[in-house]
Amino acid sequence: MLNQLKTLINVLLKPYRITKRFYEIISSQKLTNDQQLKKLLEYFQADVYGHQANIATADLGYGFIHYGLLRQLKPKTVLCIGSRYGFIPAVLASACKDNGFGQVYFVDAGLDDTNSGAYTGKGFWRKPEGMKIFEKFGLGGFITIFVTKTKSFAKLYPDLVFDYIYVDGDHSYRGAKFDFMTFWPRLLPNGLMAFHDSSIKERLIEGDYGVWRVLKAELKKRAAVVFPSLTAGLTLIQKPVSLRSK
Numbered sequence: 001m002l003n004q005l006k007t008l009i010n011v012l013l014k015p016y017r018i019t020k021r022f023y024e025i026i027s028s029q030k031l032t033n034d035q036q037l038k039k040l041l042e043y044f045q046a047d048v049y050g051h052q053a054n055i056a057t058a059d060l061g062y063g064f065i066h067y068g069l070l071r072q073l074k075p076k077t078v079l080c081i082g083s084r085y086g087f088i089p090a091v092l093a094s095a096c097k098d099n100g101f102g103q104v105y106f107v108d109a110g111l112d113d114t115n116s117g118a119y120t121g122k123g124f125w126r127k128p129e130g131m132k133i134f135e136k137f138g139l140g141g142f143i144t145i146f147v148t149k150t151k152s153f154a155k156l157y158p159d160l161v162f163d164y165i166y167v168d169g170d171h172s173y174r175g176a177k178f179d180f181m182t183f184w185p186r187l188l189p190n191g192l193m194a195f196h197d198s199s200i201k202e203r204l205i206e207g208d209y210g211v212w213r214v215l216k217a218e219l220k221k222r223a224a225v226v227f228p229s230l231t232a233g234l235t236l237i238q239k240p241v242s243l244r245s246k
């Protein structure tokens with residue numbers, strides 16, 4: 001009876017095992033490691049809609065753009081402003097880790113929905129699990145967390161310059177303009193400044209989105225790459241070679 005039951009279970013599981021094996025073979029031939037990508041997406045609770053990502057297919061969405069750029073640019077210093085649970089900061093730190101060097105300065109005020117200007121923040125960076133999350137994922141040496149507003153961070157490190165800047169903090173027109181005006185002069189020549197949520201042009205429950213307005217003026221003057229989307233959008237602008245503070 002027991003043997004018959006075992007045989008039945010084996011027969012039932014066979015298609016599943018074949019599918020799993022097939023998936024393993026296909027995955028092992030990919031340039032990327034699906035298991036590691038899924039682990040990262042799940043561990044940092046990626047906002048899949050906001051970043052055009054998909055956990056089931058190990059798709060980092062916009063994360064692939066940031067990862068690819070950092071692998072090629074090989075930055076020494078990266079500034080990352082704002083994240084709910086750490087998805088994009090983890091992608092940036094992973095790229096530095098895979099390069100073998102580089103440091104991500106991750107700045108988030110640790111706001112949640114009891115504060116104005118949280119923009120869907122969960123107060124995660126004020127909690128002990130938030131402070132330890134990158135270390136636990138093996139990224140500790142490549143990222144440092146600053147639980148503060150960008151205004152205080154800018155004063156704390158007035159001489160720090162960056163090769164790559166990612167902006168996803170205060171999404172109001174004033175907030176996004178402040179981050180642009182403060183950190184654009186600190187971007188090195190040829191460096192890139194990336195803005196998340198550049199497609200949202202309305203007031204949502206969490207607040208008014210004004211990133212697009214800041215960029216509207218800048219896009220007339222600068223080289224840019226725009227990834228429009230209904231759910232968020234991503235825009236990258238590049239610092240001209242000889243105009244460090246312009």
Ligand SMILES: C[S@@+](CC[C@H](N)C(=O)[O-])C[C@H]1O[C@@H](n2cnc3c(N)ncnc32)[C@H](O)[C@@H]1O
Nearest residue numbers: 082083084108109110111120121149150169170
């Ligand atoms: C939660 S993110 C937006 C979601 C994000 N798109 C994601 O994928 O996780 C916005 C974050 O910006 C932070 N923030 C808001 N204003 C800030 C400021 N002035 N300086 C630094 N961080 C700020 C909030 O604490 C919040 O965690």
